[in-house]
Amino acid sequence: MNIDFVEYPDREMLALVLADKLASQLGQHLRTSDAASLCVPGGTTPGPVLESLSATDLDWDRVTVCLGDERWVDGDHKRSNSRLLRRHLLKDKAKDAAYIDLYTGDAEPDDAVTTLNTRLQPIFPITVALLGMGNDMHTASLFPGADHLAAALAPDAPPVMAIRADGAEEPRITLTAPYLRNAINLHLLITGPEKREAFERAQKLDPQEAPIRAMMDNLTVHWAE
């Protein structure tokens, strides 16, 4: 395990400093490469970080953005992670970024896997990946007890898989552990005492019980109360 745990005085400071860090890693990559990729989480936590990031100066027209996972609902559904991105990231200075939407409109996420694996191929290795985590220690849609968790954690997993779990309200599509973990820069954003305690517990567990454990080889954690 190689974990750098950064604690911030409050969530506002976390959002500003983390957005600046992500932008500077993307910018640094763009100094020597034509293109960069940014993978971000959905859920309730990342809004302020995404908001700050959208206002940051960067050659956004050379950046491709994707989510680490998507809930299989229409893009205007209140649980859509894409909806969060459109509201908080893909606007202002970041409006010129390319976006690979994981929701294809197919009836089931399983029907979209082949298409998405092809579409996503050019973004790997991800330049900057920001992960989230639930209190149950899931990250992206790698949930404890999910139907295909072992395959999604395996080193030979394809880039994306369809996944279903009791802890998830709807079927999901998720980037798999090797493609997230192999990001050039890997960060985790968590807030509140419950998630801090869950992260500490996960360090002693197996990835099958605590999927976030599969990301701890070279991870920077950003936490505020």
Ligand SMILES: O=C1O[C@H](COP(=O)(O)O)[C@@H](O)[C@H](O)[C@H]1O
């Ligand atoms: O369902 C999801 O949960 C995690 C954590 O979300 P949060 O609401 O606790 O911040 C998120 O990272 C993931 O993208 C999302 O689909």
